[in-house]
Amino acid sequence: MRVLLGSGGIGTEERRSKFRDLISDHFRDSENVVFIPLATHDHEKRTVRLKESLGPIGTKFHGLNLDRGFDQILAADGVYVGGGNSFLLNRDLHKYGFIDALRDVVKRGAPYLGVSAGSNVACPTMMTTNDMPIVMPQSYEALGIVPFQINPHYYPGKITFFSEGDSNDHFGESRQQRISEYHQHESIPVLGLWEGSYVEWDGNRGRLIGRASAFFYDSEPLEFKDGAIFDGNLVLE
Ligand code: ASP
Numbered sequence: 474m475r476v477l478l479g480s481g482g483i484g485t486e487e488r489r490s491k492f493r494d495l496i497s498d499h500f501r502d503s504e505n506v507v508f509i510p511l512a513t514h515d516h517e518k519r520t521v522r523l524k525e526s527l528g529p530i531g532t533k534f535h536g537l538n539l540d541r542g543f544d545q546i547l548a549a550d551g552v553y554v555g556g557g558n559s560f561l562l563n564r565d566l567h568k569y570g571f572i573d574a575l576r577d578v579v580k581r582g583a584p585y586l587g588v589s590a591g592s593n594v595a596c597p598t599m600m601t602t603n604d605m606p607i608v609m610p611q612s613y614e615a616l617g618i619v620p621f622q623i624n625p626h627y628y629p630g631k632i633t634f635f636s637e638g639d640s641n642d643h644f645g646e647s648r649q650q651r652i653s654e655y656h657q658h659e660s661i662p663v664l665g666l667w668e669g670s671y672v673e674w675d676g677n678r679g680r681l682i683g684r685a686s687a688f689f690y691d692s693e694p695l696e697f698k699d700g701a702i703f704d705g706n707l708v709l710e
Contacts, residue, residue, distance in 0.1 A: 474579060474580065474582065474585075474618065474674065474675055474676035475499065475582065475583075475584040475585070475673075475675065476579065476584070476585045476586075476587075476595065476618055476619060476672075476673070476674040476675075477495060477499045477584070477585070477586045477587075477671055477672070477673055477674075478586075478587045478588075478591075478592035478595055478619065478623060478666070478671060478672045478674070479492070479495075479586070479587070479588045479589070479592060479625075479666075479670070479671045480588075480589060480592065480623075480625040480626055480627070480666040480667060480668050480669065480670050480671070480683075481556055481588050481589040481625060481626060481668065482626060482667075482668025482669050483668075483669060484668075488669045489526075491669075493527065493528070495671060495682070496527065496530070496553075496586065497530050499551075499584050499586055500530070500533065500551045500553075500584055500586070502550070502584075503533060503550045503551035503583070503584060504533055504550060505533065505535065505548065505549050505550050505551070506533050506534045506535065506549060506550070506551035506552065506553055507534075507535055507537055507545050507546055507549040507551070507552055507553070508520055508523055508524075508534045508535060508536050508537065508553045508555065509537050509552065509553065509554045509555065509562075509566075509571075509591070510523070510536060510537065510555050510557075511537070511554075511557075511561065511562045511565040511566065512554070512555060512556055512557025512558050512559065512561055512562035512589075512590040512591065513555070513557035513558075513561075514561075516536060516537070516539075517536065519536075519555060519557075520534075520536030523536075523553075523555060533551075534553060539569060542569055542571060543569075543570065543571065543574055546571060546574040546575055546578060547574055547577070547578060549578060549583060550583050551583050551584045551585075551586075552575060552578060552579060552583055552584070552585045552586070553585075553586040553587075553588075553591070554585070554586070554587045554588070554590070554591030554594060554595075555588055555589075555590070555591055556588045556589030556590045556591060557589075557590050558590060558604050558605070558607055558608075559590040559593040559594065559599045559602035559604045560599070560602075560604055560605070560606045560607055560608050560609075560610055561607060561608050562590045562591070562593075562594055562599075563593075563594055563599045563610040563612075563613070563615055564608050564609065564610035564611065566594060566615075566616075567610060567611045567612055568611070572614075572615075572616060575616055576616055576617070576618060579616070579618050580618075585618060589625045589626065590602070590604070590625075592623045592625050592666070592672075593615065593623060593625065594615040594616055595615070595616050595618050595619050595623070596615055596616075596617070596619060596621065596622045596623055596661075597614070597615065597617045597620065597621075597622065597661055598613045598614055598615055598622070598659075598661075599613050599615045600613050600622065600655060600659065601622040601623065601624045601652065601655055601663050602624075602625075603624070603625070603626060618674075619672070619674050619679070619705070620661075620705035620706075621661060621662050621663065621664055621679075621705060621706070621707055622655075622661050622662065622663040622664070623663070623664050623666050623672070624648060624651075624652060624663055624664070624665045624666065625666050626666075626668060627648055627665030627666055627667055627668075627685070627686060628648060628667070628668075629647075629648075629649070629665075629686060630647060631643060631644070631645065631647050632645060648665060649665075649686075649688070649694070652665065652688045653688070656688065656689070656690035659690070660690045660691070661690075662687060662688065662689050662690075662706060662707040663687070663688045664685050664686075664687055664688075664697075664707060665685060665686040665687070665688060666683075666685050667683055667684040667685060667686075669683055670682060670683025670684050670685055671683060672685070677704070677705070678702055678703070678704060678710075679702070679703045679704070679705075679707075680700065680701070680702050681697050681698070681699060681700065681701040681702075681703070682699065682700075683699055684696075684697065684698065684699065685697040685701075687703075687707040689707070695707075695709070697709070
């Protein structure tokens with residue numbers, strides 16, 4: 474399997490250029506990549522924006538057409554699931570019956586790229602998203618093409634914000650607190666993926682590009698550094 478999952482947060486030119494390099498390498502042997510914009514409301518606009526942002530390699534990406542989406546997915550030699558709202562995305566993946574088809578093509582070896590919401594739905598469930606439940610999916614179950622959970626856009630500690638020139642403490646919950654609430658009910662480990670970071674997964678082993686924090690239901694969190702190699706239980710090699 475060839476899976477690449479990103480957090481997003483590519484707000485600088487350096488990060489955007491790294492993202493473009495990763496995408497062109499990831500889909501180097503693909504000619505017909507299906508782009509799934511279901512996490513956003515305006516599918517067409519999102520697809521046009523994606524193709525424009527990719528430059529010359531944008532021609533191999535084809536936006537999902539809901540009327541023939543099933544055949545399009547099965548014929549694809551690559552899949553890119555973009556970000557947006559994870560509830561909307563997971564609802565529509567179930568509603569249009571795309572879950573099994575996507576799992577099949579990825580298990581057959583088609584490279585999968587997920588960014589943000591697209592990373593959430595690559596996990597066993599979408600339960601570690603940061604998103605608001607703006608629609609009701611029929612299930613939280615997701616693609617399960619990686620065996621661990623991801624919390625994208627992860628940051629450590631609490632928020633400090635600026636207002637009228639002063640820095641202020643927000644006093645809200647930290648991400649770590651939210652993930653520990655998840656672990657009061659579930660035992661699957663969670664990778665808190667920092668902005669601008671990626672996970673490569675080959676079906677057995679993961680490799681981190683960037684930074685991440687790993688959370689477990691029965692042990693202390695671990696910091697993963699760039700290049701860390703780990704198994705499906707987030708145990709470091
Ligand atoms: N809304 C995020 C995205 O950009 C997903 C998340 O934060 O869980 O797709």
